[in-house]
Amino acid sequence: MFVLTIIGLVGMMLADDDAAATENSDGGGGLRGVPAEFRPWILKAAEECKQPELTPALLAAQLYQESKFKTTRAEATSHAGAQGPAQFIPGTWATWGRDSDGNGETSPWDIGDAVMAQGRMMCSLLKQAKTSGYGGDTRALALAGYNAGWQAVKDARGIPHITETQNYVKIILSTMTRFQGPGLLDVSGSGDGADALRKAATRIGTPYAYGGGGPGGPSTGFCDGNNGYLNGKCSARSTLGFDCSSLVQYAYWPDLKLPRTAAAQYGATSDHAVSRHNLKVGDLLFWSHGGSGSIYHVAIYAGNGNVLQAPRTGRNVDVAPLTSAMPEDDYYGATRP
Missing domain, CATH: 3.90.1720.10 (endopeptidase domain like (from Nostoc punctiforme))
Incomplete structure (x- = not known):
């Protein structure tokens, strides 16, 4: 006989109004709606960053905007040469990439390596945003830095007047709720x-x-x-x-x-x-x-x-x-x- 416990609901942002199942926090910020192979790395990346703004839902929304969780070279290579599910260009990858999954290779195509590098970079950008003195949401500033580079944020003393970057920030912050809420069902057996x-x-x-x-x-x-x-x-x-x-x-x-x-x-x-x-x-x-x-x-x-x-x-x-x-x-x- 299987015993089922429903572990998570931090926010019923996208859950159905008539769903009466009992749901509590899953300890991972209520992460939901992400591929199984990404989930543990998103949770780990968020946990390792001591900036509370870097939630699993923020990382998930950013990954979705970057690549829609795609991992193949055909689907996750941009016209600008960004690579992998977190869309790193080679120069930036050289700074943030690590062999996080322990497979002997540091690659932007490895899910674990990519997500952990994304988390490290975003964590650093959040710290810079907090000490910058620029107004506005520190998450928005960090996302702008990820998309356009922190120098562009410094030059603008805020979110750069770049349409792509402004849309990038707006979309991610507005779609975070999609990835918040009920977590996994904990199924024994x-x-x-x-x-x-x-x-x-x-x-x-x-x-x-x-x-x-x-x-x-x-x-x-x-x-x-x-x-x-x-x-x-x-x-x-x-x-x-x-x-x-x-x-x-x-x-x-x-x-x-x-x-x-x-x-x-x-x-x-x-x-x-x-x-x-x-x-x-x-x-x-x-x-x-x-x-x-x-x-x-x-x-x-x-x-x-x-x-x-x-x-x-x-x-x-x-x-x-x-x-x-x-x-x-x-x-x-x-x-x-």
Whole structure:
């Protein structure tokens, strides 16, 4: 039997209004919605800096703005020659780069090396901002220094009048809330179900994107005439995220290669049906408008009467009570992958 404790909520900035799951601090500043491979390094970088302004959410928002957490040379090399997920140019990397992950190589392409170098540089910039005497938010000054160089900040005696830098600062500070809030679900026990839930929980706070996401992580989606729209516009095309079934596929991949859609996932697992009274962590729950051919939603059972899900356009991956995750009358059944 698995025991689940929900560890974190520092701020319900992007969580759903009807989510009634109990959430407390995860000890990491409420970090959410970042890829699993980045999470420990972001938390470590923030912890090692003694400047309280350098929160995990600030580092995460900055990484997202720099590279959208991309790590390949094709996706994370800028026109100016900046490299890796934290976008270091070679000269700056020579100052801040270290072999933080202990693999024998100091590389801006290694996630650990890059994030720790980002943290060291931002920590230093925050110290300079505090002693500079320049007005304004010290975080904004530090971010401007990261983007344009501290000399440009000194010359302007504040944020430089450079459109790219001003937008960079504004976007990061305004998107920090996306990465604040519920942390990981702390799942004890072992097995495919617990492992899948742990993996899916690293994506709490990731936006819903209809048709987006897959085994490799979040991606932009599409609109089909009925789905993917927000306020009359096709939100899915510009939103990097998951829909309900891609989150499930991501959670179980590659140990179990589930098909892409909720209906197909039900078909692939329906020979292991589970009573609602015998649910275990990792079980899949399905909602339908009538019959197996009309299944429209899938979620992962998270224990204690809660599910982890990507609910719908305009919302984010979250934990919600099973009884209110979707209309109760639409609940169709559960399976054990």
